[in-house]
Amino acid sequence: MEQLECYDCGETYAFGDAARCRCGEPLWFETDTAGFDWPDASGTTGSGVSLGRDTLWRYESVLPAATPTGLAAAAGGTPLFRAPSIEPADGPRIHLKIEGVNPTGSFKDRGTAVGICRVDGPVGTVSHGNMALSVAAHAAAADREAIILVAEDTPDSRLAMIAQHDPHLFRVRGDYGRLYDDTLDGDLGVAFLNSDTPLRVAGQKTVAYEICEAFAPNAPDAIVLPVSSGGQASGVWKALRELNAAGLLSAMPRIYLAQAARCDPIAQAYRRGASRVESIEGEPTAAVSINNADPPSGNRALAAVAATDGGVVSVAEEAMLDETERLAADAGVSVEPSCAVATAAVRELAASGEFGSDDDVAVILTGSGYKYGGAAVDAASVREVDRADVPDAVRDAVP
Amino acid sequence: MEQLECYDCGETYAFGDAARCRCGEPLWFETDTAGFDWPDASGTTGSGVSLGRDTLWRYESVLPAATPTGLAAAAGGTPLFRAPSIEPADGPRIHLKIEGVNPTGSFKDRGTAVGICRVDGPVGTVSHGNMALSVAAHAAAADREAIILVAEDTPDSRLAMIAQHDPHLFRVRGDYGRLYDDTLDGDLGVAFLNSDTPLRVAGQKTVAYEICEAFAPNAPDAIVLPVSSGGQASGVWKALRELNAAGLLSAMPRIYLAQAARCDPIAQAYRRGASRVESIEGEPTAAVSINNADPPSGNRALAAVAATDGGVVSVAEEAMLDETERLAADAGVSVEPSCAVATAAVRELAASGEFGSDDDVAVILTGSGYKYGGAAVDAASVREVDRADVPDAVRDAVP
Numbered sequence: 072m073e074q075l076e077c078y079d080c081g082e083t084y085a086f087g088d089a090a091r092c093r094c095g096e097p098l099w100f101e102t103d104t105a106g107f108d109w110p111d112a113s114g115t116t117g118s119g120v121s122l123g124r125d126t127l128w129r130y131e132s133v134l135p136a137a138t139p140t141g142l143a144a145a146a147g148g149t150p151l152f153r154a155p156s157i158e159p160a161d162g163p164r165i166h167l168k169i170e171g172v173n174p175t176g177s178f179k180d181r182g183t184a185v186g187i188c189r190v191d192g193p194v195g196t197v198s199h200g201n202m203a204l205s206v207a208a209h210a211a212a213a214d215r216e217a218i219i220l221v222a223e224d225t226p227d228s229r230l231a232m233i234a235q236h237d238p239h240l241f242r243v244r245g246d247y248g249r250l251y252d253d254t255l256d257g258d259l260g261v262a263f264l265n266s267d268t269p270l271r272v273a274g275q276k277t278v279a280y281e282i283c284e285a286f287a288p289n290a291p292d293a294i295v296l297p298v299s300s301g302g303q304a305s306g307v308w309k310a311l312r313e314l315n316a317a318g319l320l321s322a323m324p325r326i327y328l329a330q331a332a333r334c335d336p337i338a339q340a341y342r343r344g345a346s347r348v349e350s351i352e353g354e355p356t357a358a359v360s361i362n363n364a365d366p367p368s369g370n371r372a373l374a375a376v377a378a379t380d381g382g383v384v385s386v387a388e389e390a391m392l393d394e395t396e397r398l399a400a401d402a403g404v405s406v407e408p409s410c411a412v413a414t415a416a417v418r419e420l421a422a423s424g425e426f427g428s429d430d431d432v433a434v435i436l437t438g439s440g441y442k443y444g445g446a447a448v449d450a451a452s453v454r455e456v457d458r459a460d461v462p463d464a465v466r467d468a469v470p
Numbered sequence: 471m472e473q474l475e476c477y478d479c480g481e482t483y484a485f486g487d488a489a490r491c492r493c494g495e496p497l498w499f500e501t502d503t504a505g506f507d508w509p510d511a512s513g514t515t516g517s518g519v520s521l522g523r524d525t526l527w528r529y530e531s532v533l534p535a536a537t538p539t540g541l542a543a544a545a546g547g548t549p550l551f552r553a554p555s556i557e558p559a560d561g562p563r564i565h566l567k568i569e570g571v572n573p574t575g576s577f578k579d580r581g582t583a584v585g586i587c588r589v590d591g592p593v594g595t596v597s598h599g600n601m602a603l604s605v606a607a608h609a610a611a612a613d614r615e616a617i618i619l620v621a622e623d624t625p626d627s628r629l630a631m632i633a634q635h636d637p638h639l640f641r642v643r644g645d646y647g648r649l650y651d652d653t654l655d656g657d658l659g660v661a662f663l664n665s666d667t668p669l670r671v672a673g674q675k676t677v678a679y680e681i682c683e684a685f686a687p688n689a690p691d692a693i694v695l696p697v698s699s700g701g702q703a704s705g706v707w708k709a710l711r712e713l714n715a716a717g718l719l720s721a722m723p724r725i726y727l728a729q730a731a732r733c734d735p736i737a738q739a740y741r742r743g744a745s746r747v748e749s750i751e752g753e754p755t756a757a758v759s760i761n762n763a764d765p766p767s768g769n770r771a772l773a774a775v776a777a778t779d780g781g782v783v784s785v786a787e788e789a790m791l792d793e794t795e796r797l798a799a800d801a802g803v804s805v806e807p808s809c810a811v812a813t814a815a816v817r818e819l820a821a822s823g824e825f826g827s828d829d830d831v832a833v834i835l836t837g838s839g840y841k842y843g844g845a846a847v848d849a850a851s852v853r854e855v856d857r858a859d860v861p862d863a864v865r866d867a868v869p
Contacts, residue, residue, distance in 0.1 A: 125524060126549060142802040144551040145568060150525060150544035156613060169544060172571055174803070176840055193868040204840075212802030214555060216868045220860065231847035232840055235798040239867040245857030253857070259864045399634040403541040403611030404573070441575050441603075441631055442840045448630035458644030458652070461619065465658045468638040469592040469615045 073135075074101040075269050078305075078371055086135070086269070090255035097301075097368045099272045099309055100135050107133055107317040109284055127181055127277035133313060135273050136188035142212035145174050146184035147277050151285050151433065154402045157414060162421035163430035165414065166291070168282055169404060171439025178303060178437045179205035181278060182264060182271030187213050189270055190262040195219065197251045197265055200229045201360055201438050206264055207236035218261050220254070222247045232442065248365055267302035267368035275306030276313070282433045283314055283324070290320045293381065293426065295413050296435040298328035298337055299361035301368030303437070308375030324433075325381035328372060329416035331358035331408075332385040337369050341383035346373060356388060360409035360438065382425065384416035391415050395440070405440035413437075472534075473500040474668050477704075477770055485534070485668070489654035496767045498671045498704065499534050503712040506532055508683055526580055526676035532712060534672050535587035541611035544573050545583035546676050550684050550832065553801045556813060561820035562829035564813065565690070567681055568803060570838025577702060577836045578604035580677060581663060581670030586612050588669055589661040594618065596650045596664055599628045600759060600837050605663055606635035617660050619653070621646045631841065647764055666701035666767035674705030675712070681832045682713055682723070689719045692780065692825065694812050695834035697727035697736055698760035700767030702836070707774035723832075724780035727771060728815035730757035730807075731784040736768050740782035745772060755787060759808035759837070781824065783815035790814050794839070804839035812836075 075084045076099065077092035084098060092098055110129050127147025128138040138144060151168045158165050170178035179198075183205040187194055195218030196206040203219045210217030217238035221230065225242065234240055243250055254263040264271050283290055294311075298304050307326055314320050330338045334353030340346075348369030356362055366372065376383055386394075391408050394415035398404045413434045420426045456464045474483045475498065476491035483497060491497055509528050526546025527537040537543060550567045557564050569577035582604040586593055594617030595605040602618045609616030616637035620629065624641065633639055642649055653662040663670050682689055693710075697703050706725055713719050729737045733752030739745075747768030755761055765771065775782055785793075790807050793814035797803045812833045819825045855863045 140552055140554060142551065142553075145549035145571070148547075148549070150547070150573070152541065152543040153539055154541075154611070155539060156611060169573065172544070172573060174549070174568065174571060176575075176838070195864070208798075208802035208804070210802075211799050212553070212555060214800075218864050218867060223854075227847045230852050232804070234847055234851040235795070235804055235839070236802060237799040237851075239864075240852045241860070241863060242852055242854045243857055243860060244854065247857070250857055250860065253860065259861060261864060261868060396634070399607075400610055400636040401613075403607035403609075403635060405607070405631070405634055439575070439840075440634070441838075448626045448633055452633040452636075453629050453639045453641055455622075455641045455643065458642050458646070458649055461640070461642060461649065461652065462658060464640060465594070465617050465638075465660060468617060469660060 075099065076101045078374065090257070097267050097305070097371055099269050099305065102133055102313055104133055104313040104317040107313070109287060109319065127184065127274065130277055130280050134185055135270065136185050139184070139188045142174055143184035143188055143209055146180040147173070147281065149173060149281070151282060156401045157397060159418055159421045161428050163292070163417065163426040163428065163432040165417060166431060166433045167402065167404060168278060168433055168435045170278065170435060170437050171406065175205045175208045176439040176442045177201035177205060178275065178278060178435065180209070182274035183209045185274030186262070186264040186270035187215065193218060193261045195254065195261040195263045197254055197263065199225055199359060202266060204233050207233045207238040210238060211236040220250060251367060266300040267305060272302055272306045272309060275303050276310040278435060279307040279310030280314065283310070283320065286431065287319065288321060290322050291324050291433040292430040293325040293327055293432045294435065295327040295329065295417055295432055297361050297409055297412050297437055298330055298372055298383070299363040299366065301337070301366045301372035303435070304328055304372040304375050305368050308378065311379065323379055326375050326379045327381045327416060327420065328376060328383045329412040330383065330385055331356040331361060331391055331412055332387050334362045334364055335385040336364060337366060337372055338383040338385040340369070340373055341376065346370065346377070348373060357392060358409040358412060360407055361412070382420070384419055386412045386415045386419070394418070399440070404436060406436050407438055407440050407443055410436045410438055474498065475500040477773065489656070496666050496704070496770055498668050498708055501532050501712055503532055503716040506712070506716040508686060508718065526583065526673065529676055529679050533584055534669065535584050538583070538587045541573055542583035542587055542608055545579040546572070546680065548572060548680070550681060555800045556796060558817055558820045560827050562691070562816065562825040562827065562831040564816060565830060565832045566801065566803060567677060567832055567834045569677065569834060569836050570805065574604045574607045575838040575841045576600035576604060577674065577677060577834065579608070581673035582608045584673030585661070585663040585669035586614065592617060592660045594653065594660040594662045596653055596662065598624055598758060601665060603632050606632045606637040609637060610635040619649060650766060665699040666704060671701055671705045671708060674702050675709040677834060678706040678709030679713065682709070682719065685830065686718065687720060689721050690723050690832040691829040692724040692726055692831045693834065694726040694728065694816055694831055696760050696808055696811050696836055697729055697771055698762040698765065700736070700765045700771035702834070703727055703771040703774050704767050707777065710778065722778055725774050725778045726780045726815060726819065727775060727782045728811040729782065729784055730755040730760060730790055730811055731786050733761045733763055734784040735763060736765060736771055737782040737784040739768070739772055740775065745769065745776070747772060756791060757808040757811060759806055760811070781819070783818055785811045785814045785818070793817070798839070803835060805835050806837055806839050806842055809835045809837055
């Protein structure tokens with residue numbers, strides 16, 4: 072697995088020789104899965120390093136890195152469970168893949184773990200939050216220097232979380248969007264594990280391996296996820312292509328992507344029927360983690376949707392915030408609004424008839440809300456009571 | 471599994487008939503593991519409800535509840551990995567069991583999941599934080615009313631996290647310690663899943679099942695964990711007794727418990743050579759989640775230590791805070807100080823010669839620090855830079 076290829080024009084490169092294809096599109100690893108089968112039923116990792124549960128290293132044979140020691144060994148292997156309490160009437164069965172149950176609370180640990188095990192020396196990333204935290208933590212565990220470049224307006228609370236892992240942490244003034252590409256040329260002697268780089272996509276694909284293995288020998292009808300850079304969407308598509316090549320999919324799951332309507336360049340291109348995403352002027356949205364007006368793998372994400380007969384959904388701000396509350400109050404799952412767009416999209420697709428009651432839909436909830444919640448409490452939700460009055464208070468609450 | 475028994479005097483009760491033994495000690499479920507073996511190598515849960523990874527339901531045959539749908543299906547199955555980066559020189563191999571990788575970010579999800587699947591109707595708990603969050607989330611997922619009684623001084627940030635799951639949330643003025651027992655008599659029509667109740671202990675034991683299965687056919691030399699009420703320590707001991715009865719332990723792992731020196735009633739009793747814990751007047755400590763001056767299962771925790779030839783360690787405040795930083799900066803794991811006491815204790819036990827380089831020590835890190843971190847950022851840890859100056863800044867940082 073030393074070769075990178077362009078999904079679009081088919082050009083290939085040696086790993087390390089190029090950050091982007093000459094045609095301008097992103098690259099990913101060429102992976103031969105002709106002989107791949109689901110791992111041995113023992114469910115343990117090949118080397119036995121990560122004990123106690125399945126992790127993404129279960130799929131070591133299709134990854135460009137070997138099972139490590141330490142924190143990286145713990146990435147992936149997240150639960151997938153059906154959540155009837157949030158299924159719309161006559162809608163599909165909803166299966167939640169809760170990626171917040173990763174070591175640093177988000178899906179980003181997959182790509183970070185694979186990336187950091189593949190490269191030597193300092194690592195870095197350009198990120199608003201989840202990816203920054205993930206790279207900082209994994210670098211700490213692997214005894215690497217880490218360069219974390221966050222946007223100028225990143226809240227202090229996010230910085231404090233990241234800082235505990237002791238990276239070189241920079242708040243960057245100026246055109247943050249351009250910084251993403253600036254850092255990919257390798258001139259700085261730092262391996263930037265940005266969100267759509269080949270190593271990250273290789274790690275991110277494992278979430279779809281896990282989903283499909285859970286349904287094997289069948290397959291889910293659809294996989295729904297939030298989209299920002301297009302890196303995770305690329306990973307899901309790559310996994311489905313690989314599993315299909317290995318003959319392990321009874322049918323190709325459709326890929327559906329969800330964006331906040333206030334910043335939805337990929338959805339706009341989809342509605343236009345275009346194969347190319349144009350950068351837009353987005354508006355501020357509560358979906359900060361997916362607020363990406365110029366997604367570097369936007370075209371590849373569109374191609375993933377087209378190839379699987381899926382779709383892209385724009386979710387109104389209000390519907391997204393309602394869905395965030397619904398997931399916490401009805402499914403017991405705390406997420407960022409940036410995640411909740413995905414189940415909100417399922418709701419819209421069910422309402423429009425795209426999903427029916429015979430469909431199994433797997434939703435990737437990319438990160439935990441606990442990391443970012445907890446700042447403000449609604450006074451009305453808490454009552455004060457003396458110990459002696461507790462019995463009466465309880466009886467009033469649950470008569 | 472309908473019978474409760476007293477670990478101390480052996481008295482038995484029907485489930486639901488008693489909150490405590492007549493002798494005053496806590497009860498737990500009587501579990502027959504004579505025929506138990508490690509689950510089928512397929513590693514999937516019996517009913518297939520929880521897809522995609524192992525969870526605590528892997529051990530359904532020794533639990534007083536059946537595998538559920540929804541969030542409860544996702545509890546347990548946390549990673550265990552070796553962390554060489556924090557092992558002391560000439561010290562033991564340290565294996566971290568990161569319980570923060572549970573749906574609500576702490577070990578409490580194990581007992582909550584088992585408890586809520588076993589009882590009907592409203593549930594509740596008396597808790598400062600982790601257990602409150604866990605019960606609120608699982609109640610939301612199971613469509614149950616939840617009564618959450620928190621201490622008067624519980625920070626707003628914790629309340630906000632809990633409130634998103636929409637429980638009946640009460641801040642209680644007065645003798646909070648007494649409230650724990652107040653709520654166990656069942657008169658309120660609410661099943662209180664407090665920290666050392668039989669259902670919770672049944673769930674909590676699964677962490678030791680997972681640890682021991684990871685080492686099978688061998689066993690770890692020791693299991694080290696923080697202790698507060700004694701409920702989790704009871705669960706670990708119960709698991710070891712059950713696995714030993716099933717013939718699945720090559721040797722009995724020693725149980726070591728860690729407390730913050732500022733509030734260490736169990737450690738004090740251990741040092742006295744006593745079999746009974748006396749309540750103390752503790753001092754305020756950063757280890758808020760284990761700040762328990764009158765632990766309801768303290769005697770049982772002491773018995774666990776005595777029966778396995780383990781120990782109880784008091785950790786100085788400074789050492790605990792240093793260890794919290796070390797775990798984040800060197801192992802990439804963010805924890806509360808209440809967790810870090812456990813690896814700090816390993817460090818002390820290695821220094822005193824109790825653990826040597828031949829020992830495999832499994833440490834239970836009970837919860838994630840991300841939930842509670844992030845409030846303040848040390849300005850010195852963040853540098854501001856213009857985009858154009860990023861290359862120079864990076865080269866200065868990693869020459």
